Amino acid sequence: MDRSIDSVADTAKPVAKDMSHHYSDLAKARKPSSMKMFYKFFAIPGIANFAGGLPNAKFFPFDTLEAQSAHPHRWRPTPNYPGVDAAAETSSDNSPTAASHVVVPHAADTADLDKKIDLTTALQYGQASGYPPLFSYIRQFTRECLHPNVPYEGGPDVALTVGSTDGFSKVLELFVNTWVEGKNDIRERPGMLAEVFIYPSILNQAHPRGIQVCPVEMDDEGMAPYGPGGLEDVLANWDDAKGKRPHLLYTVSMGHNPTSGILSLQRRRELYEICSKYDVIIVEDEPYWYLQFPSAAIKEAQARNKPIPEYKAANTLPNKSGYPFLDSLVPSFLNIDVDGRVIRLDTFSKTVAPGCRLGWVTSTPAICERIVRISESGTQQPSGFVQSIIAENIMGPQPEAAAAFASRSRRDQATFTGWKTEGWVRWLAGLRGEYERRMNSMCSLLEEHAYQLKQSTPVRDADSDWGVITKTKLYEFEWPRGGMFLWVKVHFEEHPLFQAAGSQGNVIDGPALSTALMTFLTHKPYLVLVSPGMMFSTSPQIAVERGWAYFRLCFAAETDEKNSACSTQFGQGVQKFWRIKKVAELEALLEEAGALEANEIEELTNLGWMGC
Amino acid sequence: MDRSIDSVADTAKPVAKDMSHHYSDLAKARKPSSMKMFYKFFAIPGIANFAGGLPNAKFFPFDTLEAQSAHPHRWRPTPNYPGVDAAAETSSDNSPTAASHVVVPHAADTADLDKKIDLTTALQYGQASGYPPLFSYIRQFTRECLHPNVPYEGGPDVALTVGSTDGFSKVLELFVNTWVEGKNDIRERPGMLAEVFIYPSILNQAHPRGIQVCPVEMDDEGMAPYGPGGLEDVLANWDDAKGKRPHLLYTVSMGHNPTSGILSLQRRRELYEICSKYDVIIVEDEPYWYLQFPSAAIKEAQARNKPIPEYKAANTLPNKSGYPFLDSLVPSFLNIDVDGRVIRLDTFSKTVAPGCRLGWVTSTPAICERIVRISESGTQQPSGFVQSIIAENIMGPQPEAAAAFASRSRRDQATFTGWKTEGWVRWLAGLRGEYERRMNSMCSLLEEHAYQLKQSTPVRDADSDWGVITKTKLYEFEWPRGGMFLWVKVHFEEHPLFQAAGSQGNVIDGPALSTALMTFLTHKPYLVLVSPGMMFSTSPQIAVERGWAYFRLCFAAETDEKNSACSTQFGQGVQKFWRIKKVAELEALLEEAGALEANEIEELTNLGWMGC
Incomplete structure (x- = not known):
């Protein structure tokens, strides 16, 4: 970090524009903490500061x-350019448990x-x-x-x-x-x-x-x-x-x-x-x-x-x-x-x-x-x-x-030299490695359950033991290019009960199916809590029109083991949800969800979700 | 701390009034972070939280x-009731250098x-x-x-x-x-x-x-x-x-x-x-x-x-x-x-x-x-x-x-049991003791220089070696009943040059004398920086009318030694300032003060003073 951008001919650069016409009234009225007039006094050698508090x-x-x-x-990094830069993947310099003692x-x-x-x-x-x-x-x-x-x-x-x-x-x-x-x-x-x-x-x-x-x-x-x-x-x-x-x-x-x-x-x-x-x-x-x-x-x-x-x-x-x-x-x-x-x-x-x-x-x-x-x-x-x-x-x-620390025995103290920028960047690369592997793991497990395979020949008799397999896409997703989240679009319109008649004269629409699935996934043996896409919709209209089709899955919070096991359970849960044939079952899930019902979409989109 | 106020018959107490009519528009519009609907899911044993971020x-x-x-x-405490509770003053349980090792x-x-x-x-x-x-x-x-x-x-x-x-x-x-x-x-x-x-x-x-x-x-x-x-x-x-x-x-x-x-x-x-x-x-x-x-x-x-x-x-x-x-x-x-x-x-x-x-x-x-x-x-x-x-x-x-820490040798670890409330209160009492002694020290030293003693007999000849001593109060103050500050009122109206004619056709008024003294005190051998009272005036009008007569002295920030030495130097500085006879000397001080001139009182009262 010894190169300074100030060395670039600065005079050739444009001057940043004045953005003060955008400032709020309150911001315009705030004055800087003007201690400048006192600085010359603070600087007097040996002066007693009875002034500050x-x-x-x-x-x-x-x-x-x-x-x-x-x-x-x-933590072990991943390559910056897969296939081009393979060095990082095989790097063996990680030392998982070592720690240094830092003292202020x-x-x-x-x-x-x-x-x-x-x-x-x-x-x-x-x-x-x-x-x-x-x-x-x-x-x-x-x-x-x-x-x-x-x-x-x-x-x-x-x-x-x-x-x-x-x-x-x-x-x-x-x-x-x-x-x-x-x-x-x-x-x-x-x-x-x-x-x-x-x-x-x-x-x-x-x-x-x-x-x-x-x-x-x-x-x-x-x-x-x-x-x-x-x-x-x-x-x-x-x-x-x-x-x-x-x-x-x-x-x-x-x-x-x-x-x-x-x-x-x-x-x-x-x-x-x-x-x-x-x-x-x-x-x-x-x-x-x-x-x-x-x-x-x-x-x-x-x-x-x-x-x-x-x-x-x-x-x-x-x-x-x-x-x-x-x-x-x-x-x-x-x-x-x-x-x-x-x-x-x-x-x-x-x-x-x-x-x-x-x-x-x-x-x-x-x-x-x-x-x-x-x-x-x-x-x-x-x-x-x-x-x-x-x-x-x-x-x-x-x-x-x-x-x-001279007076305390410390075997780890002497070796610490500070991370420096090199260490800081290496730490970031290590974190990227860990999260990238978790992301890949979750995605590959979700790929395995994305389709429902169904034999479409209605009757199997002794004379015909062949059948036509139909493949229904239950959900789809991009493998995340960055961040901590997988954004899954579920094809609720393919569910057997989509638009089915509810017991109250209503129809089982997308938002209802979405809420039912979210609740269903929290049941044994799936035990997965996901975030409903309605929560992330920028307007209530978007929540109603398309937000309900999505779930957000975070691959950062859980252990590696749970991350893998529960990715599989998510896929299995969706598969199982597709086999629900009775509206009453869905309605029981919706009742369980309570506040998560579709008519509370606006509240849902206004949810605070600290640390999302 | 085993007594609970909840044990008092709460039903006999008045209900706090609703103050929401005082809330701002922004505060009224803020919604609570309503995660409640998700709590029941978080509580499911073994659930994988893919929802949070x-x-x-x-x-x-x-x-x-x-x-x-x-x-x-x-630190050594002072009595809660001087003359009544003397125990604390003679307490010998303080251990100035001891430290325990705290580990999270x-x-x-x-x-x-x-x-x-x-x-x-x-x-x-x-x-x-x-x-x-x-x-x-x-x-x-x-x-x-x-x-x-x-x-x-x-x-x-x-x-x-x-x-x-x-x-x-x-x-x-x-x-x-x-x-x-x-x-x-x-x-x-x-x-x-x-x-x-x-x-x-x-x-x-x-x-x-x-x-x-x-x-x-x-x-x-x-x-x-x-x-x-x-x-x-x-x-x-x-x-x-x-x-x-x-x-x-x-x-x-x-x-x-x-x-x-x-x-x-x-x-x-x-x-x-x-x-x-x-x-x-x-x-x-x-x-x-x-x-x-x-x-x-x-x-x-x-x-x-x-x-x-x-x-x-x-x-x-x-x-x-x-x-x-x-x-x-x-x-x-x-x-x-x-x-x-x-x-x-x-x-x-x-x-x-x-x-x-x-x-x-x-x-x-x-x-x-x-x-x-x-x-x-x-x-x-x-x-x-x-x-x-x-x-x-x-x-x-x-x-x-x-x-x-089992694997690290630590002679100080085993003894630490946490301060608990008793320790926390004792720490506060110790701090009060330290600051109270500093306050008393500064005040007793300031008392010594509060008056100018002057022999008023104009001529001393061989026949009369007696004189009338006049006592002029240069400043006054209450001994602080609390806090970190001593608030000194200086009697500028007693200064020989009060209301004297300045070189610009102006008069040397109170604010001018105040600023001149503040500057004078930063000079050797006084070397004391004090806060001008104008800074603490709630309105410009108060600054002009009376704020200029005050200085605030903090007895908390400096070492004990400097606190004492510079309290004396403050007193000596004021005494010396009273001996200034030439308007030009005052005007030089005002010029040095620059931004602190009286015509900038409003700016002064709007000063930020971080950590006052």
């Missing part, structure tokens, strides 16, 4: 913060705030942009490793958040005036574009602010730029009478939740051009960016006896990070953001743990500065406990840590 | 989280979520109300130890925050619609009551939302209920043409920042009655609640040769916590809150460390539930790193922690 670090009850930290090679000392003896990692600074009041050592590391990693091609002058800045839910909440505060039906003019109603299927927590954040979330059509890759219901279509044919033309676009473009697609660079260019034309801010929420699975397309083809697709590099941009794993991933919208209209949300929730409550926003310096103002009035900085232990784990060790 | 805890890179934790007796294991083997403290749960997605073990501990401590007299049925609930700045931000989101000048009707403008001097970060949070912050007169104790400019006066004579009558009252009632008063129980009753009459929500922000200094009044009297005040118990309410230290403190507004209109903000910032970013809100269950909804859409839970290490430190140890 800081407690004395001597009274913090912790003398150290420590952790047993995994070796960055703990009480006081580190350095004046360089970007390198000083200790409890005296980490547990004191700090900067809302982030703990200086971690902030500077993340900023450098972001600029040089993740997004080395950002086209605007000076490049992007970062601001730490307490996770991406917080990050998105701050983005909404920055760009949206709360709109209230019956109180505010409909022409003032804020709008936000998103794919037809969406991470439901986003709706929970947007709806209370009065935001109209406008679904945009998508395919396996992600949002569609053109065609009916595509981005251009929605914006060009906007009806002002139903609200303001949306100035925000929300997307998960790498391992989309729930559909698991990855947006190609070419598609990004097309969408970006439209956003630029209509002056739309792009919010790119990427918790799964490092979970891009190049083997998925190949293994899917093999499983289905189709031709193996040709290898195509996902990233054809000129500047590289120098880390083959990172350079193999599809690049962020930031790398084509000539206007400065992209805000990316990153999080440590999936790379370290959700309980970190630590993430960051990447955007233009002007937008990051506004995010910091919002943090100053709310969350302030992320917790110093997580900031310091992660900083120490990656950037450590501090010489003081060893000294603090 | 959780990463696998196996992939968290930390196998343990550990810390060297202080013995709870590290990767997985604890208990099914009781309120006792399970491990990384598998703490670092996973969790509940916005807080990490179950810590949440349940804080809830019990709050209900049984801090506020055992809450009068409404069922008692209060708690919701964890990422610190009190976050807590107050959520309170504002819950109760305030953003108001924009020139866009919204003036009669809709929200208002908030506060003392004439205020923690400036509160203004930074309130002003951008369009809140009119209305100053209420105060005395040494705190907010005045009656009299001109008192609470009743402000509310009774409210002019609707300048905005809505305030429905919020903000106060720091225990160690007020910056004036350091403590509101008596009697005064609380008077203020509460007025708030009840005018339907005002009371927000009580108490970072310093445990820093109540019973020796201050006695030592102040001794220093000034005045009669020692009689001992008066601060808490005369019937229910006790059983911990003499806690029971000696003045009780919160919550303990007289028959209506359910009090919201209290607590934080670990001063009891553990600001970098925790951990605190909690205490109020009625209905209000706490709304705070949790807001958290779900933003911060989610506080960081699992800080939640688990604090839970383990107080509630530990987990038996698994010892097991995790």
